[in-house]
Structures are given as structure tokens and as C-alpha cells.
Amino acid sequence: MSYLLSATCAVPAAGAVLTAALPAGTTEARRRTTKTVALAVSVLTLGLAAAVAASFEPGGARYQLTESHSWIRSFGISFSLGADGIGTALVLLTAVLVPLVMLAGWHDATGPVSGSAAGSVPEGSFESKRRTQAFFALILAVEAMVLVSFLATDVFVFYVFFEAMLIPMYFLIGGFGDRAGGPDSDRQRSYAAVKFLLYNLLGGLVMLAAVIGLYVVAADQGQATFSLTALTDAISSGKLVIDPNAQRALFLGFFFAFAVKAPMWPLHTWLPNAMGESTAGTAVLITAVVDKVGTFAMLRFCLGLFPDASKTFAPVIMVLALVGIVYGALVAIGQKDIKRLVAYASISHFGFIILGVFAMTSQGQSGATLYMVNHGISTAAWMLVAGFLISRRGSRLIADYGGVQKVAPVLAGTFLIGGLATLSLPGMAPFVSEFLVLVGTFSRYPAIGVVATFGIVLAALYALLLYQRTMTGPVKAGVEGVKDLKARELAVVAPLVALTLLLGVYPKPLTDMVNPAVNDTLSQVHRTDPAPAHPVAATNGGEQK
């Protein structure tokens, strides 16, 4: 048994404890120590994640590097981890983004506790002294929990960490804002944090019922286990037969939690608040990492455990996802707040991911997995640059900006690249995934595919409108002093831009990793790709005559 996976998860967890335990203080030196330790831990985690990816063999078993440690034996719960292609891709995404988020938020936890209500927590109090430690420890805690979620092959373990990550997220959202929210930003932020927590707890509660229900049903038929692999094997071999009605109910229980987390229309309204009020780094954690657990879990748990129910509900879910695509984009067009605009754009993108998952074609699902990774990278670039801009001007309102490209051309340029990636420009990573999702959807549901294609026009509208309004035109009053990107900020953006371009031009390493897992998922739901009506002569690997 290899311990690589548990080490990958344990390092950030231990790092979180270590960071939190470092000596408190408000001096710059103390803070710097804290930040450096946290960053080092996240880089170490990235190294471990890279090792996981390196030792993962695309042609091998579905779950590799598996390990299992007995936990609650009487209920058949064990702390078991395993990496498949989809999980590994997302582990890599998480491990890459966290150091960048830390670097981007280097000063987010050092200034006054709350910009708008400065002094609401007195300088030198416990809260103010421990602020830096808390911020970075919470980020590491989130990372650890997300990593476990991506690697867990035990339904119960997954559930525990899926829920537990709400706690550090709650404090990250509620405790650390972007100092640009206006007079009642404290109130707004705590509202956003509570809303995030309640929404997701509700989802989790429903899922808990379904998890227990699944165990009861399985135990009834002699499969008293929470092990995902054991359950899916039993289901596909016919040893475990869940009655259709029960299956539907259980599916909905799981799906509800994932749909809240993803978030899928119409369960999305927590996201704009949470992303708008928190720091840009936290917003990236939410949309690029934490939310991916939701869409990832749809692919792994909903489809794997409840194949028939998934097929039954697929059309309904696809229509909701489609509404989300168009709705998110249209609402994004109407936003006045930069960060909320990005949030609604993300809602539109999550629609695409869900579309790809439930189209149940290999293009759709590979596309959806790639989409999760690519959306993470591109939105991180877009959002973090927006965050840099907001921290300079101290406002989130689009109307407060104009002509930034004149005073900060590199900032404007990277912001444009982020926007272009968001609108899926070919040559950039999101295009590959978006096109795969569209093709995969179109081949099974042509009408939905065509309507979803409208999304690309709307995406161009919101991304370029934002660019035009903030970056071009005459320099607005208040913008003259905006400085261009600093070295630290460039170091954050450059890897993201490079990855966006690289994965757009050469996504093969990623697709090779993801494809086998997708095929396995498809075989779990007993779906095959629709064959072309008039296949071209056998040049095309898939269908020989």
C-alpha cells in the first residue's frame, strides 16, 4: 500500500495546524514567517500532487495508488483513498491554484481588519494578532479537505469532508473581505457567509439522509459497506439491486447537495454574494476549487451509484443546466459589480459542466472534466487580476473604472486574456472543453446543444463589455493612480496564463489522463456514444466497419 495519497492530503492539514500555531504578532516579520511557512506547505503539496500525477498510469486500473485504513469497522467505513484520472486532474488543479491564491492574497489579511469599518476590531486584540495565521491556516485546511474529497473512495469519508470544508470556508468568507464593499460591507459579508453556510448545510443534510439510506439499502442485501468501489461493483454485477423508486430518491438526495455546491440554477444565489464579498483569492477558492467538488461528485457518485436514476433525470437536469447557461450569462451582462459579474459568468460555466456530465457521451464527460480544470485556471486568472484592480482603486463597481489600460497596460492586458479565456477563445484551454461539451451534448440532444451555443455569444458580450467599460476609453477620475502589476502579482498571473495557453494548444496529457475514467463512468451507466449517421471510412479510431 502506498501512502502517497494520504501524504498529499495530510501535508496541507498538518500545515494548517502548524500555521495556526505559529507565534502570533502584528509585526511584519512575524507575518512574513507565517506566510512563508504556509506558502512552502502549499508548494510541497503541489510537489506531492505532481508525484501523484506522475505515478498515475492512464492505461492502468480505474483507481490507482489506493490505500485503505479501517475507521468505523461496524459500519463498514474505512478511510480509503484512490486516484482516478478525473480526480487526479482536479487534485492537480487544486494544488496549482492554492499557492497562487496565497500569493495573490499576500496582504489580504494584514491591513485593518475591515477597511470600511476600520477599527471595529481593535489593533492588538487576539483577533487582529492571529489574523494572518488564521487566513493562511484556513486556506490550507480547505485545500486538505478538498483533496480528500477528490480522492475519497468511501462514500462516508467523502461526505464528511464534503461537509467539513464548509467550516473553514465560512470563516474565510465571513472574516476576510476585499475592503471595497461600501459602508455596510461587514453586514453584507456576514450575510454572505451565513447564506453560504445555510445553503450548503441544507444540501449536505439532504445528502446525509441519502447516504444513510444508501447504507440501509445496501446492508439489506448483504453489502454493508460505504466503499464506493465495492458498491459500484455490486451494482454493475447485479449483486446490489436498488428498487427504482428508492434509487430515484437517493439520487435526488445526492444530487441536491452537489447541485447546491456546484451551484446549478436555481440553487445558485449564494454564489454571487459569497464571491462578491470575500477577497478575490477566497472567491477563486470557492468557484475554482470548492465548487468543483460538486460537479466532480455528480460524475463520480451520482452516475456511478445510481446509473438508472441518472438516466431518468438527465433530460430534466440538462434543461436546468441550459437555463443556467443562458440565465447566468444574461444576468452577468446586467451586473454593476465586477466580482458579481465573474460569479454569474461562473454560474453560466457550471451549466456547461453539468451539461457535459449528463449528456453521457465520452466527448461530453471528458469535456466536462477538462472544463472543471480549465474553468478553474481561467477564472482564477480573470478574478485575481480583477482583485488586484479592485484593491488598487478600492471599489468593485464597474462604473468607477475606465481607461485603466492607459495607466496599467500589463494589468489591462492580463485582464483581457482572462476575459478571452472566459469567452472560450480557440487556442485557449476553455475552448477545448467547451467545444467538447457542446459536441457531446449536441450528438445526443441537438436542440439543447444549439441553444447552449448561444452561450458563446453571450459570453463574448459580458467579457468584452466588462473589458470595454473598465479598461478602455478616457482615464476616469480616481483611476489615474492605479499602478501596474507588481512582480508578485505577475508571478501569480503568469503561470495561469501560460497554463491556459498550453492546455489550449496541447491538452493531450490531460485528455489521456481523463479518458479512461470517463469511459469507465459511461460503462457504469451503460451508455455508448451515438454513432454518426454516415461514418467516414475507418480513419477514425472509434468506429471500424
Added chain:
Amino acid sequence: MNPANYLYLAALLFTIGASGVLLRRNAIVLFMCVELMLNASNLALVTFSRMHGNLDGQILAFFTMVVAAAEVVVGLAIIVSIFRTRHSASVDDSNLMKL
């Protein structure tokens, strides 16, 4: 003598105690009423013990007495300290927990 009569007496005492708890405001009186109810149940327990010819009821009665004694110690202490701080033994006045 018909043991049922003891039960009637116990019921009567319990009722008096219960209505006292419900109707009076003075903490000390309430306390005495609670004791009355406990003793009523003790009487009933002993009677049952006698009727059934085993010692279960009597043992339970001893338990009740011990609990009652402990309760008196704690309860009186609380009442005295409340009286000291608020100069009143009326239970209606101690409503700090009410929002």
C-alpha cells in the same frame, strides 16, 4: 385496613402539592409543595410495596428521599442567593433568561 386508602391519601397530597406549584409564587412555598409531591409519591411507593409484597417500592422511596435531600440543598441555596441579590422570593421576578 384497605391499602387503597393510603393511595387516596397519596393522590390527595400530590394534588395539593401540584396545585401549590402551579398557583403560588413564593419560591419557598413552591419548594415545600414540591417536597409534598415527592412525599406523596413516596407514600404511594411504600403502599405498592406493601400491596405487592416485595421491597422494590421501599427501595425506590429511599432513592427519592436521597434525591429530595440533595435537591433541597441545591435548591435552597439558589433561592437564598436569589433572595439576597434581588430581595424577593417571588419566582416571577427571576426572568432574566427571558428575552
Added chain:
Amino acid sequence: MNSLIPLLVAAPLAGAALLLLGGRALDRFGHWIATALAALSFAFGLALFADMLGRDAEHRAVTEQLYSWIPVDGFQADVAFQLDQLSITFVLLITGVGTLIHLYSVGYMAHDERRRRFFAYLNLFLAAMLVLVLADNYLLLYVGWEGVGLASFLLIGFWQHKPSAATAAKKAFIVNRVGDMGLSIAIMLMFVEFGSFAFQPVFATAGDASEGKLTAIGLMLLLAACGKSAQVPLQSWLGDAMEGPTPVSALIHAATMVTAGVYLIVRSGAIFNLAPDAQTAVVVVGAVTLLFGAVVGCAKDDIKKALAGSTMSQIGYMIMAAGLGPIGYAFAIMHLVTHGFFKAGMFLGAGSVMHGMNDEVNMRHYGGLRKYMPVTFATFGLGYLAIIGFPGLSGFFSKDKIIEAAFAKGGTEGWILGLCALLGAAVTAFYMTRVMVLTFFGEKRWQPDAEGNDPHPHESPKSMTVPMVVLAFGSVFAGGLFVYGNSFLHWLEPVTGHAEGDSPLSPWTVTGLATACMLAGAALAWQMYGRSPVPVKPPVGSLLTRAARRDLLQDDFNHAVLVRPGTALAATLVWFDSRGLDGFVNGLAAAIGGISARLRRIQTGYVRTYALSMFGGTLVLVASTLLMRSV
């Protein structure tokens, strides 16, 4: 030799990357790097062309597989280039005209502090355009397709500090995206139908598919072509795109990018040949646009916008020819190439005029410039003669062939198309003569610019005039060269195929009619603008003139039908999201809060109340236990 194909793309791409990442250090000589790389790409193109000439017609097409781009089960997207007679024609046009315009821009943009970035974008454009024409499958073509859209966006909005430029850039990108949507749907349709979207397999199997499917694919491709080539109904962006620097208008919005739609249709000939309904749609779009653009061109006073209207109209000719099927494919491309020469030359001329006139664009403020800018006048004049189809110049041959092909379509349809094309020729002569007369002839109507400086027109520097001269040569001789022994037709025939139509009129009759139309249009324009003084303030004009000045109300239409309802819809949805959906969620929270507040009242804080409720509860419990017992 084939390994040169990727280098064609790589050279300008490397230039773009170098110039963008290189920073200020490259400010002084970056433009020369870009120009050199464009020239290098042209040299590669020439080498490949020479190599291709050395083989016989059947073996001229080569493909160069680079790597597997998106390998997913059943989905094969490769980065693979295909070089055949059609693509090499484009390669030479793009890199050749591109190099000239790089050279021109060195002078034109000499005083712009962001010149390095301008050249980076130009190089990026070349790379994307080459990907577009070299791709061997539709998905890679799509990369180039949107890549040129991006370059166009960046270059139209190059002077971003001008809100009008930024708006125009965004508009161009978004209107193009509508077209791109068509292309992506077409690719999806092909994938579902054939399991592939590479040119060779799709064209080979196209015959198996039903006509309905092929028509759908064709119509979607047409939508894409309309977006990129500014054809009705997606034409509205081209006029605004003139906000970009003039070399951009010459390269992207006249010679190359806007003609990509023609390339797409000609390239997809195998599909269109089997879908007559789609072809009819193409022809209609082309015919409508050729008149639409011409009418707009007649009314504009802004020299670049008048030329933009003309571009739209000329591309209308090409699209119409492409819609005629094998009768017209080769002629569409031929006109495309000659148009690339004369229109790029005229745009450069217009830029030269603006350069000398303090960036004035209003032709009513020009006049009499021929004496001050002899080279510009001569080159512009040759381009003018070429575009109106003056006998012997390139436009004469290529346009004549299209008009012949239109008549050769046969039947009523042929007559309608042919007459449209003739009418277009007359109007073209009219508006081009108008441009020519207003700019170079007549009395001076010069006005001081915004800062009160009087213009001092002067000839432009060598770096600007040399490209104009070269392009003028092309405008004069290209057409004759192409029709001599039908060389161009034979060159393209292996790719596009060719059919002789059945024309009701003899070629000489058509030529005579076209020349007569041209003379009539030119004479009318001379009568109106050359014989009488031109007012500096534009007269009110007829209803049609006023509509044409507003681009035949296309923006008003889009605004009323799309923009306003769209904005309202977005606003409604924002309201719905915060009041409706979120209102529901918050309402739920408030309801729970309210219920809790009510429930709290039960907690009176009186011990006896609690005791009573306990007592009552006990009673209920005992009673129910007893009842259960007795039942």
C-alpha cells in the same frame, strides 16, 4: 519541403510572442523584426509555391500532420495543415500583402508610442489567418477563424482611449461571434453526421448524407461567412471597424480577413454542391450585399467608410460567385485576389491622404490633392480604375467573369443575378468616381483641424509609397495574368472543380454591358461632383441618401430589435434574480425567523406555566399509555 508549412505560421506567431513579451527593450526596432518575419513567411510561401509548381496538378495538394490536438474517444481533432492550390493562393496573398502593409505601417505608425504592440498584433493576425487557410479540418480552421477575429478586435480597438474605437472593436467581435456560432454548429452537425470534421473525409462522404442535413450545414457555414465577411444581415460591424488604424483597414478589413467567408464557402464546395437550397441562400446574400454595400458607399463622406461600403459590396460579388457553384468558385477567388490588390492599395492611399491632411477623413474637406500627393494620386487612381472595371485592368477581368457566371446560372435566376451584378457595377463606378473626384480633383475645401492647424498636404515617406506602388502594379496586371490562357482557372480547378454555365448572352455582350454600366455610373458621378462645386456641409439629401448615411438603418434595426430588448431582458433577469429567486430564499429565511419569533412567545419565563405544561404533558402521556393498553 512540407516541413516549411508549419514554419509559415510559426514565423509571425513567434514575432507576436516576442514583441508582446519582449517589453520596452524592443520598442526601437521591434517593428523591423515583425516586418522581417512577415517577409520570411512570404519567402516560405514562395518556396512552397515554387515546389508546388514543380509537381503535376494531381499531386500538388499535400498535408502535414503535426500532432493530435484533442484526442477523445470518437473525436479526432488534429493540428494538421493542408496546402493545396487554394490555400497557397491565400498564403501568398496574405503574406505578400501582409508584408507590404507591415512596411507601410513602419512609416504610418512612426509616431505612435505603442507601435511595438501594433506590430505584435499584425503578426498575430498573419499567424491566425494562415492557420485559417492552412487548416485541414474545420476545428483548426475555427481556431484561425476566431484568431483573426481576436486580431481584428485588438487592432480595431488599437486606440483604446477613444470610446468609439473600443465600442467598434467590441461590436466587431460580438457580431463575428454570432457568425462563429454558425460555424460551431456546422462542425457539430458534421460530427454527428460523419463522425469527423476533417476536409477530406467529410467531402468524400458528403454524398451519403441527406440533402436536408447538408442544407443545414451549408446554411450554418453561410452564417459564419456572413459574420466574417460582413454580409447582410451581419454586416453592421465593418463600417465601425474603420476606427482602426488605416493599415489595419487595408490588410484585415479589405484584403484578407473579411474575405475568409468566401474561402470558407469555396472550400466547402463539396457540401454546397449537394445542397442547392443552401447555394440559393448564398447567392441571395451575395446579391443583396453587393447592392447594399454599394448604396452605403455612395452616401458616406468619410473616405474610409465609403471604401468599407465598397469592400462589403465587392465581397458580395465574391459570395454571389461562390454561391453559383462550380461555375463561380474560381472566379470568386480570382476577384478576391485582385480585390486584395486594388482595395488594399486604395486603403493605403486613403491612409496616405489622411497622413498628409492631419488625420482628416471627411472627403468634403479634401479636394485638389492630386498636385500635392502625386504618388498617392497615381496609385489610388490605378486602384480606382481597377475596381470600376476599366478595360484591361485587373478588376475588369475578374468582375466580368463573375457577371458572366451570374448570367450563366441560367433561367430567371440567372437574369436577376446578372442584372444585379450589372447594376452593382454601375453603382460601383458611381461611388468610386465620387471618392476620386472629391479627394483629388476640384477646388480645395481644406479645413483646419480641431487644434486650428491648417493642413499642409505632402507626399508620404518612401516606406509608405513603395507598398502602394507595388499594390498598384498588382491592381493593373494581376487580372490580365490570371485570365491569360485561363491560367488561374486551371490552377484552382483540381480543388474547386469547374463547370461552364449556359449563358443566354455571349461573353462580349456581357463585357460590353458591364463597360457601358461602368461608364454611365462614372459619368453620372462626374456630372454631380466634378462639374459643380461640392458643398463642405453635406446637403440634406433624399430619404435614401439619409438612410444610406446611417448604413441603411442597420444599426437602428439592430438596436431596436436586439440591443434594447436584450438589455431589458438582462435587467429583468437581474431584478428577478435578486427579488425573485433570492427573494424566495430570503423570504424562506424570513418566514422561519418569523415563526421562531412567534414560538418564542410561549416561553413566558413563569415557572408555573412550565409546570402546568409539564403537568399537562404528563397527563397526555399517561392517558395515551392507558388508552393504548386498553385497546
